Structures are given as structure tokens and as C-alpha cells.
Amino acid sequence: MTRAVRVGVALLLTSVVAGCSAGATTTIGPGASSPASAASTPGVAAEPGTDRGDGRPQVTYDGLMVRRRVVIAILPTPGADVVSLRQELDKAAAALQTPLSDISPSVLDPAEQQRLAPDLTVVLPAGATVADAGKLIDPSKAARAAFPDVQDYLVAPVLVHDLRFTVSASNPSEMVAAIAREGILADALGDYSTSAGSGRLDITYTGPLLSDDLVEQVRRGIARGEGVEPSSVTVSPRSTAGVGVDMAKEPLPAPVVEEEVAAPHGHGAAALPATAPVVGEPSQSSLWGVALVAVAVWLIVMLVMLMRWNAKAGD
Amino acid sequence: MTTRRDVLQMGALGAAGLAGIQVGDEGPSGEAPSQLAPQNTPVPYRGVFRRPPELVPYATTYDGGDPNRPVDHFALTEQLGRAQILPGLSTPVAGYNGIFPGPTIRAKRGTRIELRMRNGFADAPGLLLPQRTDTSTHLHGSPSLPQYDGYANDITYPGYVKTYKYPNAEKASTLWYHDHRHLVTAQNVYSGLAGFYPFSDQYEREQLPQGEYDVPLMLSDAQFNPDGSLRYDIEQDKGLWGDIILVNGVPWPTMKVKPRIYRFRVLIASISRSYRPTLSTGDPIYIVGTDGGMMRVVQAVRSWRQGTAERVEVLIDFRKYKVGQTVDLRNLGNKNNIEFANTDKIMRFQVVADSGPASTITAIPTTLDDGPQPNAEHGAKVTMKLTPEDAVAKRQLRFERKNGEWKVNGVTWEDVEATGLKLLFANPVPFSVEQWTMVNESGGWFHPVHIHLINARIIARNTNGGKPFAWELGPKDVFYLGENESVTALMQFNTQPKGEGKYMIHCHNLVHEDHDMMVQFSAGNPNDNDPVETDKPVLDTTPVDSYPPVYRPEFPSGT
Numbered sequence: 117m118t119r120a121v122r123v124g125v126a127l128l129l130t131s132v133v134a135g136c137s138a139g140a141t142t143t144i145g146p147g148a149s150s151p152a153s154a155a156s157t158p159g160v161a162a163e164p165g166t167d168r169g170d171g172r173p174q175v176t177y178d179g180l181m182v183r184r185r186v187v188i189a190i191l192p193t194p195g196a197d198v199v200s201l202r203q204e205l206d207k208a209a210a211a212l213q214t215p216l217s218d219i220s221p222s223v224l225d226p227a228e229q230q231r232l233a234p235d236l237t238v239v240l241p242a243g244a245t246v247a248d249a250g251k252l253i254d255p256s257k258a259a260r261a262a263f264p265d266v267q268d269y270l271v272a273p274v275l276v277h278d279l280r281f282t283v284s285a286s287n288p289s290e291m292v293a294a295i296a297r298e299g300i301l302a303d304a305l306g307d308y309s310t311s312a313g314s315g316r317l318d319i320t321y322t323g324p325l326l327s328d329d330l331v332e333q334v335r336r337g338i339a340r341g342e343g344v345e346p347s348s349v350t351v352s353p354r355s356t357a358g359v360g361v362d363m364a365k366e367p368l369p370a371p372v373v374e375e376e377v378a379a380p381h382g383h384g385a386a387a388l389p390a391t392a393p394v395v396g397e398p399s400q401s402s403l404w405g406v407a408l409v410a411v412a413v414w415l416i417v418m419l420v421m422l423m424r425w426n427a428k429a430g431d
Numbered sequence: 432m433t434t435r436r437d438v439l440q441m442g443a444l445g446a447a448g449l450a451g452i453q454v455g456d457e458g459p460s461g462e463a464p465s466q467l468a469p470q471n472t473p474v475p476y477r478g479v480f481r482r483p484p485e486l487v488p489y490a491t492t493y494d495g496g497d498p499n500r501p502v503d504h505f506a507l508t509e510q511l512g513r514a515q516i517l518p519g520l521s522t523p524v525a526g527y528n529g530i531f532p533g534p535t536i537r538a539k540r541g542t543r544i545e546l547r548m549r550n551g552f553a554d555a556p557g558l559l560l561p562q563r564t565d566t567s568t569h570l571h572g573s574p575s576l577p578q579y580d581g582y583a584n585d586i587t588y589p590g591y592v593k594t595y596k597y598p599n600a601e602k603a604s605t606l607w608y609h610d611h612r613h614l615v616t617a618q619n620v621y622s623g624l625a626g627f628y629p630f631s632d633q634y635e636r637e638q639l640p641q642g643e644y645d646v647p648l649m650l651s652d653a654q655f656n657p658d659g660s661l662r663y664d665i666e667q668d669k670g671l672w673g674d675i676i677l678v679n680g681v682p683w684p685t686m687k688v689k690p691r692i693y694r695f696r697v698l699i700a701s702i703s704r705s706y707r708p709t710l711s712t713g714d715p716i717y718i719v720g721t722d723g724g725m726m727r728v729v730q731a732v733r734s735w736r737q738g739t740a741e742r743v744e745v746l747i748d749f750r751k752y753k754v755g756q757t758v759d760l761r762n763l764g765n766k767n768n769i770e771f772a773n774t775d776k777i778m779r780f781q782v783v784a785d786s787g788p789a790s791t792i793t794a795i796p797t798t799l800d801d802g803p804q805p806n807a808e809h810g811a812k813v814t815m816k817l818t819p820e821d822a823v824a825k826r827q828l829r830f831e832r833k834n835g836e837w838k839v840n841g842v843t844w845e846d847v848e849a850t851g852l853k854l855l856f857a858n859p860v861p862f863s864v865e866q867w868t869m870v871n872e873s874g875g876w877f878h879p880v881h882i883h884l885i886n887a888r889i890i891a892r893n894t895n896g897g898k899p900f901a902w903e904l905g906p907k908d909v910f911y912l913g914e915n916e917s918v919t920a921l922m923q924f925n926t927q928p929k930g931e932g933k934y935m936i937h938c939h940n941l942v943h944e945d946h947d948m949m950v951q952f953s954a955g956n957p958n959d960n961d962p963v964e965t966d967k968p969v970l971d972t973t974p975v976d977s978y979p980p981v982y983r984p985e986f987p988s989g990t
Contacts, residue, residue: 167914168767169669170832170874220915222874233831233872297901298733300707302894303913304766330766337763340733343713 166327170226172368173327175277180353180360182325183242183278186249187223188216189234189270196265198235204263205238205252214240214248220306222324223274225369232270239276239322242358246271275361277326278354281319283338288312291341295319300337304330320354464674464771465655465662471519473675473682476759476779479989480686481679482647483627484982486534494543502543505536506978509566509610509624510551511558514680520659525558526623528980531680532649532700533608533626538599540632546570546608547978549592549971559618559663563589566619570628571740572606572722572908573597574884574925577932582962583613583844583949584852592971598927602801603635604724604906605647605696605742613844613949617702617941621671622661625649625700634802639719640694640746641791643986646686650777651677651700668837668946669876670703674771676762678778685757685779687989690750691790694719697743702941704768705877705911708777709734710747711759717795720744723886723906725801727815735902736765738879738911740939743902746795752782767877767914806925810862814886814906817921822866826857830880830912830938830948832873837938837948844937844949852963856936857952861926866890868919871912878912878943883934884954887922909939924954931955933962 165174175182188205192198209216216238221229223237240249249271253263285291292310295301301308301319304326311318319338326334335346342348353360465472486505494500512529513521527533538544548568557564565588569581578585579595587593606628610619627647639645652673654662663671675682699706710716715731722742729746737743752758760777764770804813812821831838840856847854859865867887869880886906889899894916910918926932937949 166769168769168875221872222915226874229874230833233829233833235870235872294733296895299736299895299900300734300763302900303707303736306894306913306915329770333764333766340713 167330170229173325173330175325175363176328177277177279177326177331177351178361178363180356180358181277181279181351182361182363183276183358184361185223185242185274185276185322186240186244186246187219187272187274188238188240188249188253189221189224189228189232189272190236190238190253190266191232191234191268192236192265193267196267201263201265202236202238204265205236208252208262212248212251214244214252216240217322218307219276219322220324223276224270224272225274227370228270228272232268234270239274242355246273275325275366276322277324279321279326279331280352280354281321281334281338281349282352283317283342283344283349284315285312285317285342286315288315288317291317294341295338298337298340300340301334304334304337322354465653466657467517467520467655467659468657471517471657471659473517475683475773475776476685477518478681478684480684480778481681481988482986483532483535483649483679484530484985486528486536487981487983488544489978489981499541500543501541502545503538504545504547506547506549506980507534508549508551508975508978509564511553512623514623516653516677516680516682517655517659522655522659522661523558524623524661525552525564525619527608527626531623531625533624534980534982535627535629535647536608538597538606538628538630540599540601540603540630543599544597546595546597547592548587548595550587550589550968551975552589554589557615557618558622559661560615560665562615564619565589565612565615566610566624567612568593568595568608569611569883570595570597570606570608571881572604572628572630572742573599574601574927574930576927576930576965577934577960577962578965580883580934580962581611582933583611583616583935584848585963585968586612587968590971591968592973593966593968599630600927601630601805602724603632604630604722605698605720605744606630607649607698607700607740607742609700614945617671617945618663618665620700620941621651621653621663621702625651627696627698629696632802634800635725636791638796638799639725639744639792640692643787643990644691644790645694645696647679647696647698648778649677649679649698649700650706651680651702652704652774653677668835668942670940670942672704672769672771672774673701674774676774676777683773683776683778685781685989687783688749688780689785689787690752690754690782691785692746692748692750692792692795695745695747696720697737697745699737699739699741701739703739704774705736705738705765705879706777707734707736707763707765709761709763711761712752714748714751714758717746717748718743718902718905719746719796719799721903721905722908723814725799726905727799727801728904729795729797729799730901730904732901734763736900736911736913737902738877738909738939739941740879740881741907741909741911747780748795749780749782754782754784756782758782765877765913767875809925809928811925812864812923814923815888815904817864817888817923819866819890819921821864821923822921823863824857824859824865826865826867828856828867828869828880828936828950830869830871830873830878832876837873837943837946839936839948839950842950843947845947847949847951852933852951853957854951855933855953855957856950858957859924859952859954861924861931861955864921864923866919866921868917869910869912870917871915875914876940876943877914877916878938878940878948880910880912880918880936881939882908882910882922882936884926885922885924887920889918889920891919893917926954930960931957932960933957 219239221237335349339346488503490504510529524531552564610624654673718730
């Protein structure tokens with residue numbers, strides 16, 4: 117349930133109970149705004165600007181550092197051998213000369229990711245199209261029969277970061293080991309590749325978009341391995357070929373719309389048969405009801421008493 | 432999807448509206464910093480370090496009158512109190528004996544402990560929700576019987592008492608006790624219901640620093656209202672990231688240390704935030720223990736990632752620093768957290784002149800001997816020697832977010848409750864070994880996953896070249912699943928004698944846990960040791976002051 121709906125229902129509860137109490141005020145946070153304004157963004161669950169949650173992070177490392185790619189996300193049948201499925205996909209992709217790479221499912225739009233929750237997500241090479249993906253995993257019966265372990269799948273164009281971090285390194289191999297041991301890049305990037313040259317280390321990454329803060333965290337993580345300032349770590353496109361993306365012009369992905377139901381489902385004793393309190397002990401949910409009803413009754417009684425008192429005073 | 436949690440929250444909002452209570456106004460994510468006036472805002476490193484007081488048992492008895500089978504008896508009361516956390520303001524807390532962190536209970540192998548836990552809260556609204564504070568106490572890291580494991584639905588109501596029985600028969604490790612009452616665990620822990628339970632044996636005592644040089648560090652974070660009370664956004668299900676870092680309840684304290692080797696038991700008691708501690712000097716920190724006890728090979732690291740409920744024991748060698756020098760313990764942060772101006776700081780060490788008796792160790796060890804395996808006669812194996820060949824089953828746990836709900840393999844704790852608490856994820860045979868893979872499929876979130884009862888050996892990750900991290904090379908009961916990460920671990924289900932029954936598996940981001948990201952398994956017969964019915968809390972008819980707390984003498988201020 118969204119904040120908007122929750123606040124709205126809470127206000128309704130409050131107003132129902134408190135409506136007879138002249139001058140009663142409600143204090144909820146300004147972030148809640150009003151139910152009317154809050155209702156303008158129904159069902160949205162996103163964490164815009166950050167790497168937390170499913171919203172698009174703030175990205176200024178764009179242009180050639182952001183690319184359009186096509187992915188295939190797969191939900192296998194229950195109990196399917198994902199490793200074997202991946203091998204079958206690779207075999208089919210090799211026949212089409214379309215090599216596949218693993219990629220994090222976080223590249224998907226959050227709504228699709230939550231809907232599908234894929235166990236396997238692969239990215240096609242740069243320049244490959246949705247049509248190319250379709251050839252690989254065609255929705256026709258014949259093609260589906262080739263992958264009987266696929267329960268559901270999605271072919272989608274996505275945005276990825278395609279980055280190269282470069283730093284001077286006195287001993288690149290040792291630095292690779294030091295970075296790996298500390299694990300900062302594993303946490304921030306998941307998978308990454310290293311290329312140790314003479315006096316230089318390149319770290320490349322293709323995956324979900326990183327926020328600016330996370331890019332800086334990666335630079336700090338790399339710099340620590342050599343004992344230099346983070347500014348010594350340069351960030352550039354992994355490749356200068358092709359076309360990049362201006363993130364300022366990119367529409368936001370579809371938000372996750374959380375299902376709303378008319379009647380909330382069980383939080384009462386019926387859902388807790390084995391844990392119902394001992395006789396005389398109210399359940400947590402019934403406590404709520406009792407508390408709200410008690411407050412309402414108290415307010416009504418007070419109001420009646422006040423009216424009677426006013427009437428007597430008038431007499 | 433409207434969940435039962437939402438119903439609870441709607442009631443809270445409604446009631447809060449009636450009462451004029453401020454329930455969080457920081458917008459949709461709940462991550463706004465504190466709203467303190469400048470004079471009440473703590474400044475990093477000005478606070479004086481302190482350790483939680485150590486509780487003395489109120490009695491010692493002997494099982495069957497046998498002097499070789501001692502039982503220490505402790506008593507705690509969950510109650511409201513006030514803590515001095517902020518300059519110029521006091522903060523209401525709901526803690527064990529009314530303090531935060533709760534009293535430290537030191538346990539020894541071979542001495543059982545019976546902990547009398549009274550819910551001393553009033554049958555009235557609690558600190559953070561306008562409802563009463565029901566509780567359930569979990570000793571995290573102990574293979575307790577199911578009825579003493581803090582089962583989420585084994586509820587102790589205000590005025591009731593339950594005596595928990597802890598075997599203390601495993602290897603030495605850092606345990607902690609905290610509340611586990613379903614739906615309100617996050618609020619209860621955040622408001623103070625957490626304490627240390629260091630558990631020692633002869634092997635640990637012989638090889639690692641003791642006494643003054645054995646220091647518990649409980650890390651947590653918080654947000655505060657202008658009046659000094661804790662802020663908590665009760666209507667969101669993502670987590671809470673505070674802007675003020677507390678160490679043993681003190682914001683960014685300074686600790687005086689002698690030029691010696693210190694042992695720190697680092698526990699993350701934040702309800703959501705994870706940390707990456709590192710020294711400002713860039714010097715190595717030596718990891719000597721994980722959740723389940725000592726590492727066999729000491730690991731030198733420059734930083735490590737640590738999530739909620741994970742315990743990491745480290746050695747820091749202050750002998751290399753000059754008297755007067757300061758060394759800061761900083762937080763480099765991890766992905767999917769929310770950082771504020773000073774969340775990159777944890778605490779400061781100030782080196783002072785040496786004094787007092789000699790240290791218990793004089794060099795950083797390279798290897799440690801954690802002694803023979805307890806219960807080997809019943810088939811128990813050394814956790815860190817488990818191999819995939821030992822496993823009789825492989826299972827997968829998928830931690831998901833679907834339609835705005837946290838789920839494990841598509842199941843919520845509400846689903847478990849709907850079956851009369853019968854629904855199981857797995858039903859392993861006692862003392863069998865299984866290989867479980869935990870997968871984070873929830874998008875941009877991390878999950879520290881806790882499996883009750885067991886210790887496990889991590890054998891694989893889907894990052895880091897497929898290997899566990901250096902700080903995971905010891906026995907574990909919490910498994911950090913970063914975004915899109917998976918972890919594979921081997922675990923043995925070593926129950927106590929006649930100790931079969933149900934245990935929980937959940938995300939230890941306590942907000943996620945409260946929002947039903949929890950399932951259960953049974954080691955052996957799920958009908959044995961019913962965690963709710965077997966040893967119910969009873970109405971406490973003893974006078975409130977029947978067990979006055981006695982604490983051990985404290986170390987000098989700031990040490």
C-alpha cells in the first residue's frame with residue numbers, strides 16, 4: 117500500500133473518529149502533503165536519484181559512457197537447471213553469431229524486474245537489436261520448444277553504464293589483488309573486469325546505471341589500492357565507438373505500480389490461530405480496534421456530556 | 432498490495448493524528464536527518480566512549496546438585512528509561528533494565544544460563560507506536576531450543592515473564608540478545624532492546640585479549656526529533672537510515688587506548704544500515720572471529736563489509752602509535768545505503784600512556800585453535816571443514832520484492848501464520864548437512880539474511896571471483912546479500928538433545944523482517960518443542976524490585 121493511500125485512509129480513520137470533536141487537529145508530516153496532492157502519484161514505489169531501491173539513479177557520467185543494449189531476462193520453470201539452460205542459450209547464440217554475456221537484472225525497468233524476477237539475464241553484444249534477440253528466443257511454439265525450461269521471459273532494450281576506470285599503478289597485479297581483497301568494487305559493481313598494463317590498471321564495467329555517488333565510491337575504492345587520491349582515477353567510456361546516451365533527455369522508466377485491494381487482508385486472530393493470546397489477552401490487531409473504538413466512544417461521551425453541560429448552562 | 436502491516440500502520444497514523452504525534456515527516460523514503468537544534472546536535476568525537484555495564488548473576492545453582500553443571504541465573508526487565516545521548520537533551524528509550532545498550536551478559540562454556548525476562552512495559556502505548564510493547568527475546572547465535580529462541584509469535588505481554596534457557600555448549604563466540612516480536616521488532620530494537628552476550632571458552636581466553644582489552648562495540652544509527660526523542664517513520668517498509676552513528680549508545684565517541692593490542696567485538700545493531708569500517712591510517716585490521724566464533728586463519732584487511740546482526744571480532748595493534756596520536760575508525764559505506772554528512776565516521780581512538788598489568792597477548796596471531804567440536808559424539812562436524820560432499824540436499828532461498836512486498840521464495844510470514852505456523856521451507860534431519868544458496872532478486876536492496884540455529888561455511892559467491900570475502904572465512908549465521916548477489920553455504924542442523932523443532936529464516940533488515948520477509952524450517956519433527964505452546968510466558972506476580980541489578984565495576988571513563 118502506498119504512502120498516499122495509507123495517509124488517506126489514516127486521515128479518514130482520524131476524521132471518522134475525531135470528526136465530532138470540535139477543533140480537533142491532525143498532525144502529519146509535510147511530506148505527506150494532502151491526500152489530494154499525494155493521490156497524484158498513486159502506487160509509485162521508487163527511490164529516485166539513489167542506488168537504493170528501484171528508481172533511476174542520478175547519472176551525469178553519460179554520453180558514450182551510457183549505451184543502449186538489448187537483454188533477455190528469463191524465468192526458468194521451477195527446478196530447472198539454470199546452468200544447463202544458460203549453455204543451451206549460448207549454443208543457440210553462437211549459431212547466430214550473437215555472443216551473450218551475463219548482466220544484472222537491475223538493468224530492467226523496476227516494474228518488469230518485480231513482475232518477472234528473472235533467474236537468468238543476459239545481454240546481447242553492442243549493436244544487436246530486439247529483433248536479433250527475437251531470433252534467439254522466439255515466442256513461437258517451435259522456438260519455445262527449444263527451451264522447455266523457460267517459463268517466462270522478456271526481451272527488452274535497456275540502458276547500461278559502459279565504463280572504464282583507469283589509474284596509474286606501480287604494481288598493477290598487486291593492486292588487482294588488493295582491490296579484490298577489500299571488496300569495495302564487488303559491492304558497488306558486482307562483476308567487473310581488470311586489465312593490468314605497464315604501470316597502469318584498467319577496470320571495466322558494463323551493467324546497471326550507477327549513481328554519481330557510487331561512481332565516486334568506486335574511484336575511492338580503486339585509489340585505496342594504490343594509496344592515491346580518488347581524483348587520480350579517471351572515468352571514461354569503455355569504447356569510443358558507437359552512439360551514447362544523453363541522460364537528461366531520457367524518459368524515466370515506468371514506475372512500479374503496487375496493486376491496491378479494496379479490503380485489507382488478514383491481520384486478525386483468524387490469521388494467527390496457533391498464536392492467539394491466552395484468554396484475556398487481546399491480540400495486537402484487536403488492540404487497535406479496541407483502542408480506536410474506545411477513543412471514539414470516549415469522544416462521543418465527552419461530546420454528549422459537553423452538550424448536556426451547555427444545555428444546563430443555558431437553562 | 433495492502434498488507435496487514437499497512438492496517439497496523441493506518442491505525443498508527445490515525446491514532447497519531449488524534450494525539451498530535453509526529454510520526455515522521457521526511458517524505459516517502461524515511462531517510463531525513465535529525466531535526467535537532469545546533470546546540471543539541473552531537474559533534475563527532477566529543478562523546479566519551481563507554482562500555483555497556485556487565486550484569487552479575489543473581490544466583491548460581493547446579494543441575495542435579497552436580498558442581499560440574501553450574502547454572503547462572505540472570506534477571507532483566509524490559510522497561511522505559513532515559514538515555515543521555517545528545518548534548519542538552521535526554522532520550523526516552525525502551526531497553527533491558529531501561530538502558531541502551533542493555534547490560535552485557537558474559538557467559539562461559541559449560542555454565543548454562545537461565546535468563547528471567549520480564550516485560551515491564553506498561554499496558555499502554557509504546558515509544559514509537561501507539562500500541563503496547565509486546566516482546567520476544569532472541570539470543571542471536573545460540574542453538575537454543577525453539578521455545579527459547581525468541582520465536583516471532585512467542586509473545587511476552589506487559590506484566591508477563593518468561594525464563595529463557597541457554598545451553599552455552601558451543602564454541603566461544605560473540606552473541607547478542609535482542610527483541611524478535613514480529614511486526615514490531617524494528618521499533619523494539621531501535622528503541623533499545625539489544626545487548627551483548629560474549630560467550631567464552633578456554634581456547635578463546637588463551638589466545639585473544641581479555642578484560643580491559645576485550646571491548647564490545649555495538650554500532651547503530653538513529654534519527655532524532657527536536658526534543659531528543661527517537662524519530663521513526665512507521666509507515667514505510669524499506670528501512671531506516673539515521674544520520675547519527677552511535678557506538679554503545681554514544682554518538683561518534685572517543686576512546687582512550689593504550690599502546691597495546693585490543694580486541695573489538697563489532698556488532699551491527701542498526702536496524703537497516705550496513706557499514707564498511709576502516710582505519711584512518713590505512714593500517715591493517717586483523718579479523719579473528721566471525722558470527723560463530725574464532726577464525727582458524729587470521730585475516731588482515733583494510734576494511735570489511737558488515738551488515739545488521741553480523742559480528743566481526745578484530746584486533747587493532749595500537750603499539751605502533753605515539754601517545755597523544757589519534758586514529759579514527761571510519762565508515763566507507765556500501766551500496767544501497769543512505770549516507771549523511773557524518774555517517775562516514777564511527778569513532779576515534781586516542782592513544783594514552785601505557786599502564787596497568789601486561790596484556791594477555793603480545794603479538795598478532797596468525798592462526799587460532801578453536802578447540803574440538805562440541806557434540807562430535809552425536810555427529811557434529813567442524814563447520815569450516817564441511818564440504819559439498821557432506822551435503823544431503825541442496826536448496827535455494829530467493830529474497831524478492833514483488834508488488835511492493837518482501838518475500839522469500841514467494842512466501843511471507845503472513846502466509847506462514849495463515850497455515851497455523853506449519854508452513855516450512857525445509858525439514859532437514861537433525862545433524863544432517865545441507866547446501867543452501869541464498870539469492871537476492873529484489874533489485875536495489877541488500878539483505879543480511881539470518882538463519883537461526885545453525886553455523887555455516889560460505890563456499891561460494893556470485894561475485895568476488897566466486898569466493899567468500901576475507902571476513903567471511905569463519906562460521907556464519909548472517910549472510911550479506913548485496914544487490915543481485917548470491918551466497919552458497921554449507922550448514923549442519925545440530926539440535927540439542929530432544930531439541931527438534933522450528934526455526935526462523937529472515938532478512939535482518941528488521942524493517943524488512945517486520946514486513947514479513949521471513950520463513951521457517953524445522954530441524955526434525957516440527958511438532959516437537961512448539962515454540963509458542965511449550966513454555967509460555969506467565970503473569971509475573973513477584974514484586975517489581977525482586978531482582979535488583981548488580982553490575983561489575985566499570986573500567987575508567989573513556990576506556
